[in-house]
Amino acid sequence: MNPHVFPTTCGFFIITILIITHIPTSLGAIDEQYTNCSQNFQCANITNIGYPFWGGTRPQYCGHPRFGLNCTGDSPLITILTTTYRIFSMDTATRTLNVAREELWQNCWSSNIHNASLDTAHFNYAFDAKNVTFFYGCHRPSGGGLILTAFACTTNYTNSTFTMYATSNTMEYRNVSCNTSVLVQVNQRAAQALTDNTINVVEALDSGFGLQWEANDTNCERCVRSGGTCGSDSSASGSFVCYCSNQPSALTCNANQVTSTGGTDLKLKLVIGFSAGGGGIAILLITICCLRRPCTSIFNMGMALRKNKRVDEQNVEAFLKDCGSLAPKRYTFSDLHKLTNSFKDKLGRGGYGDVYKGKLSDGHLVAVKILSETKGNGEDFINEVASISRTSHVNVVALMGFCYESNRRALIYDFMAKGSLDKFLYNECDLELRTLYQIAVGTARGLEYLHRGCNTRIVHFDIKPQNILLDEDFCPKISDFGLAKLCQRKQSIISMTGARGTAGYIAPEVFSRAFGGVSHKSDVYSYGMLVLEMTGVREKVGEAQTSEIHFSEQIYEHLEHGRDLKLRGVNSTEEEETARKMILVGLWCIQTNPFDRPPMGRVVEMLEGSLQLLQIPPKPILFSSASHDSLGQDSSKSLSLANNVLDMSKGSLQSL
Known part of the structure; x- marks a missing residue:
């Protein structure tokens, strides 16, 4: 026999094996309801x-009858019994909505106001929801x-009446009579602020409160684990249905191995037949090929390549299975060619690749980031996809999908019309201080959500102007989760090797554990550097002359002596107070x-509170002229490390 036949036969064998292993599990059409x-x-x-x-474009059979959404406005609306609520955010991990009553949105009176009743079979107030009683048409006795x-x-009452509130269910004033009272809900922080008289009633109502939902969640989890997706039938009771790839099921897709007539599915027979036949051919080819060493080496090489490819694919498949129906959409690279018009409109280039403008089939604009770094088995990439897919917040960028094909990886984000914050800070900044302040507050809310709003805490590790995107209304969105780490909410210290982040925004403890453990407080440090940069103090405060004196020394000099910083865009007393608040x-x-750093929830409170309530913080020990005495026996060594941290900080905040 010609020996050259064996390598050819082996090549045929390898191709045959690859074809056999890619035989689909079902030769029939995919169920339409499962697809939708x-x-x-x-x-x-x-x-x-x-x-x-x-709601919107999503059919009712894909959800529960009691969970229909009105998507026509700027925020989703949900009606529970007779009350309509505006939804600000939702957390699928904790099954919690942050809502406010629609008839009281940006108003404290409505002719339709009433005591709300909950559908307790499907909804309950979250732990932070507090009752506040509003009294309308109240009369005060003379004197x-x-x-x-x-x-x-x-209100529709006369000028002789007034309205009042009580943070308990009973009136707190004697000799006052009111025509009617209504019980409303706010979050715990807003209720306390009302008690302290630091916010008004409308602000308290607009801050929302938590609602937790329940809708066949146990059945849904079982359905997703079996490879299905959740839905309901068309009856008023909304009986649960598990949609599988070939047909609906009552609970899970494991029961779909048998047809409704009781016999084995013909399509399954075909699959078994093809697999058995292919297996026989494979055994024959293995026997022939293994008689010759050249063929064996070719076979081993082919299988090794396939094994490496399967490791990558298994990471993706494991992630998609874990997310179930909540997984982001996966695109092919040819899909990206279509939605970007062959990568025609380039938006910019970042440290991890190029970004292109695209449009989905429904006309929705997206930004497609093609990653240039393709080393490793895809764990970092899946980490970023997993981090963003767990979030749903107005101040966190929305992930529309991803692409993972061998060494081609891409992320598809919601398109942000104004780009990133850095182009407004590093070029000629034409943003008003009020806009910068709102960006600072929105970014703080986004970080608070990542640290506390998710069931799994997300630490970003790369907060900087380039990663704060702005929509057409300058609403900030935190983006780029490539360095993020996920940890349990009760976990305070994060274990990791090496520093991560961008020079100028990295917390000292990320460089050296001598300054403390790495935690979500490292994001707080990066946020503080971001806010200081946003205020524009670098245009007023000169660069320090020695490495031991940090830029904050000169800021403290201005604040402690009450001097006017005369920052850009500050033309009034109100703007001066806003700038000082941001700096503090x-x-x-x-x-x-x-x-010593406040959590992000406290940061939001400080930004939205009164300047008079803020104290000047102590000077960081790194930057004090008394550093040598404060650092103890290893002062020179610690001070040297401190100076290295300062140099890194100055790398981004030049002239501060």
């Missing part, structure tokens, strides 16, 4: 919404004292000891 319900949808400004919700909780509100918050956030 497998994809998450967007409703108004919230993305990645799945079961039990439906009565000042009603501290009275507030201005348009920034200084609190960059404290050397992580425990």
